[in-house]
Amino acid sequence: MTAKLSADDLTLIRGERCLFEGLGFALNSGELLLLEGRNGCGKTSLMRAIAGMLSLETGQVLWNDVPVLKQRQTFHGELVWLAHRTGLKGDLNMVENLHFEESLRPQSGRDREAVYARLGIERLKRLPLRSLSAGQQRRVALARMLLADVPLWLLDEPFTNLDREGRKLVMELAEEHLAAGGLCVMAAHQDVDINGPVTKIQMQ
Amino acid sequence: MSDSGPQIPGIFSGLWATARRDLLLAWKRPGDVLNPLFFFAMVCTLFPLAIGPSPEQLEFIGPGVLWVAALLSTLLSLNSLFLGDFEDGSLDQLLVSPQPLPVLALGKTLAHWLTSGLPLVLVSPILAVTYRMPASVVPVMMLTLLLGTISLSLLGSIGAALTVGLHRGTALLSLLILPLAMPVLLLGANTVSLAAGNDIYTTGVWALGAYAIASLSLAPYATAAALRISNE
Amino acid sequence: MWKFFHRLASPPHFYRLAAVFAPWFALPALVLIAYGVYAGLFLAPMDYQQGDAFRIIYVHVPSAYLSIMAYMIMAISGGIGLIWRMKLAHAVAAAAAPLGAAFTFLALVTGSIWGRPMWGTWWEWGDPRLTSELILLFLYFGYMALRGAIDDTAKADKASAVLALVGVVNVVIVHYSVEWWSSLHQGQTLLKEGGPAMDPGMLYPLLAMILGFTFLFGSLLLRRVRTEVLFRERRTRWVREMILSPEGS
Numbered sequence: 303m304t305a306k307l308s309a310d311d312l313t314l315i316r317g318e319r320c321l322f323e324g325l326g327f328a329l330n331s332g333e334l335l336l337l338e339g340r341n342g343c344g345k346t347s348l349m350r351a352i353a354g355m356l357s358l359e360t361g362q363v364l365w366n367d368v369p370v371l372k373q374r375q376t377f378h379g380e381l382v383w384l385a386h387r388t389g390l391k392g393d394l395n396m397v398e399n400l401h402f403e404e405s406l407r408p409q410s411g412r413d414r415e416a417v418y419a420r421l422g423i424e425r426l427k428r429l430p431l432r433s434l435s436a437g438q439q440r441r442v443a444l445a446r447m448l449l450a451d452v453p454l455w456l457l458d459e460p461f462t463n464l465d466r467e468g469r470k471l472v473m474e475l476a477e478e479h480l481a482a483g484g485l486c487v488m489a490a491h492q493d494v495d496i497n498g499p500v501t502k503i504q505m506q
Numbered sequence: 507m508s509d510s511g512p513q514i515p516g517i518f519s520g521l522w523a524t525a526r527r528d529l530l531l532a533w534k535r536p537g538d539v540l541n542p543l544f545f546f547a548m549v550c551t552l553f554p555l556a557i558g559p560s561p562e563q564l565e566f567i568g569p570g571v572l573w574v575a576a577l578l579s580t581l582l583s584l585n586s587l588f589l590g591d592f593e594d595g596s597l598d599q600l601l602v603s604p605q606p607l608p609v610l611a612l613g614k615t616l617a618h619w620l621t622s623g624l625p626l627v628l629v630s631p632i633l634a635v636t637y638r639m640p641a642s643v644v645p646v647m648m649l650t651l652l653l654g655t656i657s658l659s660l661l662g663s664i665g666a667a668l669t670v671g672l673h674r675g676t677a678l679l680s681l682l683i684l685p686l687a688m689p690v691l692l693l694g695a696n697t698v699s700l701a702a703g704n705d706i707y708t709t710g711v712w713a714l715g716a717y718a719i720a721s722l723s724l725a726p727y728a729t730a731a732a733l734r735i736s737n738e
Numbered sequence: 739m740w741k742f743f744h745r746l747a748s749p750p751h752f753y754r755l756a757a758v759f760a761p762w763f764a765l766p767a768l769v770l771i772a773y774g775v776y777a778g779l780f781l782a783p784m785d786y787q788q789g790d791a792f793r794i795i796y797v798h799v800p801s802a803y804l805s806i807m808a809y810m811i812m813a814i815s816g817g818i819g820l821i822w823r824m825k826l827a828h829a830v831a832a833a834a835a836p837l838g839a840a841f842t843f844l845a846l847v848t849g850s851i852w853g854r855p856m857w858g859t860w861w862e863w864g865d866p867r868l869t870s871e872l873i874l875l876f877l878y879f880g881y882m883a884l885r886g887a888i889d890d891t892a893k894a895d896k897a898s899a900v901l902a903l904v905g906v907v908n909v910v911i912v913h914y915s916v917e918w919w920s921s922l923h924q925g926q927t928l929l930k931e932g933g934p935a936m937d938p939g940m941l942y943p944l945l946a947m948i949l950g951f952t953f954l955f956g957s958l959l960l961r962r963v964r965t966e967v968l969f970r971e972r973r974t975r976w977v978r979e980m981i982l983s984p985e986g987s
Contacts, residue, residue, distance in 0.1 A: 317890055318973060375606065393534045402524075405522070406604065408514055408604075669887070674887065681876075689912050693915055
């Protein structure tokens with residue numbers, strides 16, 4: 303299974319600011335696209351535009367050479383979105399949160415317990431997420447990502463709230479995902495050390 | 507496309523999952539369900555205090571008061587319909603999910619109705635009795651409230667989706683929704699009054715039913731469009 | 739044909755075209771309204787029931803009609819803006835809202851003044867048209883409030899377009915439900931549909947006023963859209979060049 307994410311001539315204007323203009327890229331299976339730049343330079347906006355949440359001034363994002371907006375559901379069935387706000391409910395516990403995701407998205411059928419153990423959250427299953435630390439909540443969000451069976455990972459600042467060990471874990475997971483033929487778009491303002499073909503976009 | 511990946515769960519799975527999650531959240535925070543109910547009861551208490559306890563008068567204004575109170579109380583609970591999802595990023599997850607967004611919006615609205623509209627319908631007979639509503643009229647009132655609150659939840663979900671993430675959202679939401687909701691109020695309250703006056707009231711019930719069906723089939727699309735716009 | 743629309747939708751082109759067309763709306767408006775006012779006040783015969791009070795229809799009816807029409811324009815251009823992503827259409831919707839609200843308000847005020855000698859009160863809830871008109875005014879308020887609350891223009895455009903489309907469905911429902919409600923309570927209406935045919939001496943000034951008001955609305959709308967376009971495009975090159983160029987305008 304090979305997949306391709308590409309974009310051509312992307313321009314985004316928010317309010318009166320032009321965040322990027324004429325931006326393009328092409329990403330194939332097994333490749334990482336790294337968006338770099340300071341805070342507020344439009345990394346998140348570009349990520350959201352790729353995910354189809356922002357409407358662009360010009361240009362379009364293509365998934366397997368078909369515009370994303372023409373096959374929104376297919377495209378969304380092949381990606382996971384991990385952002386600063388995790389999208390998990392503080393009042394629900396880990397199992398309840400992950401169960402919700404299962405009903406929406408194709409699942410990889412990986413052994414859940416093994417995933418929990420790898421992320422170090424196997425003992426937090428029955429606690430409401432509110433009572434966990436920010437880093438632990440982020441690990442639950444990572445579990446959601448691993449349990450989904452999708453080729454494209456969109457990770458916006460995936461290292462937020464994680465300690466050194468956690469950051470290393472995210473990089474390892476991304477490497478494995480790429481090695482298995484996945485694609486990954488990552489926005490980060492820290493140094494990222496991932497083996498594999500990396501395309502970088504430096505944003506102003 | 508050509509590569510047949512794993513199957514995306516069906517739309518009923520998405521509908522049920524969103525409704526179930528919101529019901530679960532309501533279960534863990536019962537205050538969110540109970541507060542609008544208390545509000546409903548309190549608005550109904552205001553009128554006898556303001557107008558006086560004369561039985562004939564109360565009997566006369568009863569249907570209208572109950573309906574206005576139901577409308578206001580629904581409005582009160584609508585503000586939080588998408589707010590929590592917006593704040594914790596769940597809304598982003600819904601927007602990038604492979605499920606059709608109108609279905610997910612409908613799931614959330616269904617949960618809203620089950621936790622705000624339905625309890626109102628169930629509590630209303632108690633308040634109706636205090637307004638000396640005849641026993642024969644109470645089922646009619648419950649039926650109109652049942653159909654009416656469905657429409658109100660659906661209409662309200664559009665307003666809630668349009669105002670999610672805005673400052674001063676609550677006041678704005680009322681301003682958007684109340685004029686849209688006026689036909690529902692008008693049909694509902696007058697149908698009950700007709701029933702109380704032993705008149706033919708079926709026209710109103712049919713009209714409310716038609717309104718509910720129309721909003722059921724149209725509102726989720728508007729809500730979905732509004733959610734996409736608000737979350738840009 | 740498509741190309742023509744495309745050109746029309748380009749802001750600088752529209753801006754120049756609107757300046758050319760504006761007098762063609764303003765002039766007929768002036769003539770028709772002047773005739774309508776004179777004929778309505780002095781030439782039209784007195785109503786055998788309402789006396790001279792009926793003459794307020796020469797303002798009331800055109801305003802009421804425009805209040806609905808402006809809402810339709812708002813919703814349709816909002817829809818066009820949403821579907822074809824035409825920015826000009828959103829500017830039209832934004833410009834039409836306050837105008838529509840103003841005509842709605844005018845219709846309410848004239849209706850209320852008219853009702854005073856008829857009903858002996860300034861406001862009669864039983865009149866279905868006035869009540870519908872009042873709800874319409876609230877719909878306009880909601881629309882403008884939503885626009886005002888969203889800072890980002892593009893977002894405000896899209897959100898308010900959704901609201902206008904939902905509202906336009908509702909306007910119809912409001913109309914019929916209020917009619918039904920008023921029939922329950924023996925409501926009385928000022929203007930009867932299908933009543934005795936109007937005397938031509940009364941009718942012609944009314945038609946002139948309706949047409950004149952439509953032209954007036956068109957001319958005001960063009961002006962407002964022009965201003966709106968200028969404001970929205972204030973950062974673009976063509977606006978700067980135009981302002982710096984010697985002819986100005």
